[in-house]
Amino acid sequence: MPGRSLDEDPLTLAIAPPPDETPEQRAIREAAEAEAKRVSDEIDEQIRREREAERKKKRPMKLLLLGQSESGKTATLKNFQLTYARKEWSEEKASWRAVIMLNLVRNVNEILAHLHSEMSDLPYNPEDSQEDLQAPRAPRALPRLKFTDTQRDLKARLAPLTNAQHALEHKLGTASIDPHSTSVDTAAPFERLASPNRRALQEFSINSSNGWKSAFDRFRTARGANGRHENGNGSTNGNGSTNGNGSPRESNSDQPYARDTEEEIMEVIASCREAIKALWEDDIVGEMLIRRKVRLEDAPGFFINDAERIARNDYQPTDDDIIRARLRTLGIQEYRYIFDHGRTMGQEWRLYDVGGTRGSRGAWYPYFDDVDAIIFLAPISPFDEKLAEDRKVNRLEDSYLLWRSVCACKLLSRTQIILFLNKCDLLQAKLQRGVRIRDSVPSFGDRKNDLPTATRYFQQHFKEISRSSSPTQRPFYVHLTSVIDTRSTAVTLGAVEESILREHLRRADLM
Numbered sequence: 394m395p396g397r398s399l400d401e402d403p404l405t406l407a408i409a410p411p412p413d414e415t416p417e418q419r420a421i422r423e424a425a426e427a428e429a430k431r432v433s434d435e436i437d438e439q440i441r442r443e444r445e446a447e448r449k450k451k452r453p454m455k456l457l458l459l460g461q462s463e464s465g466k467t468a469t470l471k472n473f474q475l476t477y478a479r480k481e482w483s484e485e486k487a488s489w490r491a492v493i494m495l496n497l498v499r500n501v502n503e504i505l506a507h508l509h510s511e512m513s514d515l516p517y518n519p520e521d522s523q524e525d526l527q528a529p530r531a532p533r534a535l536p537r538l539k540f541t542d543t544q545r546d547l548k549a550r551l552a553p554l555t556n557a558q559h560a561l562e563h564k565l566g567t568a569s570i571d572p573h574s575t576s577v578d579t580a581a582p583f584e585r586l587a588s589p590n591r592r593a594l595q596e597f598s599i600n601s602s603n604g605w606k607s608a609f610d611r612f613r614t615a616r617g618a619n620g621r622h623e624n625g626n627g628s629t630n631g632n633g634s635t636n637g638n639g640s641p642r643e644s645n646s647d648q649p650y651a652r653d654t655e656e657e658i659m660e661v662i663a664s665c666r667e668a669i670k671a672l673w674e675d676d677i678v679g680e681m682l683i684r685r686k687v688r689l690e691d692a693p694g695f696f697i698n699d700a701e702r703i704a705r706n707d708y709q710p711t712d713d714d715i716i717r718a719r720l721r722t723l724g725i726q727e728y729r730y731i732f733d734h735g736r737t738m739g740q741e742w743r744l745y746d747v748g749g750t751r752g753s754r755g756a757w758y759p760y761f762d763d764v765d766a767i768i769f770l771a772p773i774s775p776f777d778e779k780l781a782e783d784r785k786v787n788r789l790e791d792s793y794l795l796w797r798s799v800c801a802c803k804l805l806s807r808t809q810i811i812l813f814l815n816k817c818d819l820l821q822a823k824l825q826r827g828v829r830i831r832d833s834v835p836s837f838g839d840r841k842n843d844l845p846t847a848t849r850y851f852q853q854h855f856k857e858i859s860r861s862s863s864p865t866q867r868p869f870y871v872h873l874t875s876v877i878d879t880r881s882t883a884v885t886l887g888a889v890e891e892s893i894l895r896e897h898l899r900r901a902d903l904m
């Protein structure tokens with residue numbers, strides 16, 4: 394050090410070895426210094442690691458849910474919320490009431506539509522869509538059912554539910570309305586969109602959301618705008634009969650239902666409670682549904698069995714009701730949660746829920762870019778059913794095609810894909826009823842028509858598709874699920890969370 398001698402610097406003097414240090418003392422001193430340095434380095438390293446982990450942790454975990462319409466994507470998302478984001482779950486619970494009411498009213502109105510067409514002697518083909526129900530057709534083969542005043546009276550008492558349905562649909566928006574047929578005739582229209590301009594597409598599509606959040610917002614706004622509940626002009630009396638014109642309330646507006654408040658709609662539904670139960674328990678109606686091969690109890694959003702509990706002014710949804718409620722997803726929905734439970738507590742998650750109809754799939758592609766993992770939902774119970782949006786296409790076949798395209802997608806070649814073979818509960822019920830898989834899936838052959846054999850067979854098929862179509866080898870992660878069962882789904886999600894976390898950290902290491 395220019396201008397300063399060693400013995401002038403107090404620090405240097407303090408740590409300098411004593412002038413008369415023996416070689417043993419020197420060895421001890423140097424060992425102690427080395428140890429001190431090692432401890433200090435270790436602390437530094439630990440701080441660095443913690444900072445790094447903190448940095449990685451800050452990166453949100455991104456999960457995309459894919460699968461055809463009604464495959465259970467939104468139901469899976471709800472399970473994530475119920476298990477890991479309880480605060481948001483509790484806050485939104487009450488808002489599901491309108492959706493569940495709509496589901497119940499729809500169940501009843503569907504039966505009424507069949508009743509009407511049967512009473513008017515309009516023959517019916519089980520392959521028909523809802524819209525075909527009213528169309529005149531060729532004469533029937535079976536003798537007519539013998540309807541009595543009981544069914545006619547039930548029909549009249551339940552007529553107010555038509556307007557209740559319109560009112561709820563009007564308030565909840567497009568997501569509450571069933572999809573119509575589509576002009577898209579491929580399972581994976583996003584393949585054509587694999588262009589370099591996908592950023593622009595993402596910006597365009599990110600706000601096309603119309604799932605439960607926007608439906609609830611709409612509902613809240615509509616409620617605010619409708620003002621107070623007006624007493625004294627209700628259309629129904631105590632036993633639920635109509636005011637003569639089939640409308641739940643008297644109104645001169647173009648859309649009489651548009652002004653009804655949630656409470657008014659609830660009152661109409663509650664006044665129909667006994668009639669709903671009587672309709673569902675009526676033998677002739679039951680016979681009619683069997684003849685028409687209508688199995689409402691397997692359809693999404695079936696709540697008639699719970700009418701006694703639900704059709705009440707003071708009804709509050711349970712967790713299970715919410716998971717089973719059906720509100721379809723339009724466009725792409727982003728849900729952000731800071732998990733308040735689980736291994737990744739405190740971590741931000743971004744869950745992307747997409748509309749699954751063929752017409753909606755074109756918008757998926759931009760979201761393939763930057764996700765940690767994909768959960769692909771393939772319902773395996775509808776092996777003998779057709780897509781709602783294209784009644785020529787078998788639902789299982791559509792899932793196979795879609796799965797193939799997702800596995801083959803180059804952009805996803807390094808993305809973890811977890812397959813949920815879903816609706817195992819409905820598959821089991823179907824097989825127990827004696828429905829034979831080989832009648833719809835000839836390659837199933839003479840295998841045993843039971844759940845373990847069927848799930849093994851479908852699982853093998855999906856695995857083979859993944860193996861043959863993935864650009865590079867990837868592990869095959871699969872779970873057999875019934876995502877309306879919240880308990881078993883929580884266990885599955887625990888394994889999924891762990892696996893996605895591992896992948897997330899691995900990706901962060903590569904960055």
Ligand SMILES: Nc1nc2c(ncn2[C@@H]2O[C@H](COP(=O)(O)OP(=O)(O)OP(=O)(O)O)[C@@H](O)[C@H]2O)c(=O)[nH]1
Nearest residue numbers: 463464465466467468693694717722749816875876
């Ligand atoms: N029984 C049974 N019902 C299920 C299962 N998974 C989903 N559902 C029901 O099926 C219906 C459709 O499920 P969603 O989660 O809304 O389907 P989605 O894939 O989000 O459909 P889109 O939004 O149209 O793309 C809902 O009423 C669910 O409660 C299951 O494993 N078993």
Ligand SMILES: [Mg+2]
Nearest residue numbers: 466467721722
């Ligand atoms: Mg959905």
